[in-house]
Structure formats: C-alpha cells, structure tokens
Amino acid sequence: MRVTVLGLATFLAAGIVSVCEGQDMKATPRFSETQIGFDSGASYNNYTLSVGGPNGFVARVESATGTPTIDLRRFGMFDDGPYSYHLSASSDEKVPVRTPLDNGRDSGPATSSRLKAVSISGGFLVKGGTIVKPDAAARENAARQK
Numbered sequence: 718m719r720v721t722v723l724g725l726a727t728f729l730a731a732g733i734v735s736v737c738e739g740q741d742m743k744a745t746p747r748f749s750e751t752q753i754g755f756d757s758g759a760s761y762n763n764y765t766l767s768v769g770g771p772n773g774f775v776a777r778v779e780s781a782t783g784t785p786t787i788d789l790r791r792f793g794m795f796d797d798g799p800y801s802y803h804l805s806a807s808s809d810e811k812v813p814v815r816t817p818l819d820n821g822r823d824s825g826p827a828t829s830s831r832l833k834a835v836s837i838s839g840g841f842l843v844k845g846g847t848i849v850k851p852d853a854a855a856r857e858n859a860a861r862q863k
Contacts, residue, residue, distance in 0.1 A: 742835040744804060745782065748848045752796075753802055753841065754786035761835065762768035770843070771798035789843070801840045809830040 743758030753768060759769040766785040768776045778785040784804075789795045811830040842849045
C-alpha cells in the first residue's frame, strides 16, 4: 500500500511541477486558495477550462475572449485530493481543413481553413480545503520520499 501511495505522490508531483510536453498553448497556471486561472502568453479566443477531481467533481467554464477562472467553492462541495485541469482555446493561426464538409452546395474551391486549436493540461493538489501551491507540493512529496 505504501509503495502505491508513494508512486501516486511521485506521479502527482511530476504533473504539478511541469506541464506535459507536446502541449502547444502558451499559458501559465495561476493558483490561489480555491481558484485556478491562467496568465496567457499569446492571443487566444474561445477558451474552455475544465477541472476534474475526487468523488466525481467536475467544473467547466467558457469564455470568448479572456482566460477563464474556476473557483472550486462555486461548484459545490469539493474534497481533498488530486485534481486535473485542461484549458483549450483557438489561436489566430489558420490551418487547412483536409477533409472539407460536402454539403451538396457548389461552394467554390475545395480547400478551406479553420483556426488552430491549442491546449494545456496539468494537475494540482487540494489539501485542507485549499489548493497546495505547486512548489510547496513538490517539496512536500520530496520530503516524504527521503
């Protein structure tokens, strides 16, 4: 049992400290007592922020222009434990659509484009009813492993 707990703690520490590679959104997570928000490093639109946690906790907010923020308290009861977040948006960059919709109309050229979708995901820990700052969580997990 102890090995499982230590493995989970290590996994969470890695997820809390760094953002997964391959995610193309330039945004920095911002944590406060019970809120998660983001500082955007580029110009994006049509944001969706989702947070999931223990015992079926799910919260989702959308924003057309500004980065959304989720206050866990506003979505009802929430428990201590690991949470995950996913922020997605569209950039100003256009990418070609390789399989355009054939709606039966003569719409001219077969090539079209859409805005590029970008995202970032990660995790955080809630302990004692508040979000543990990622640097404090990493130090706590490192101390447990010694």
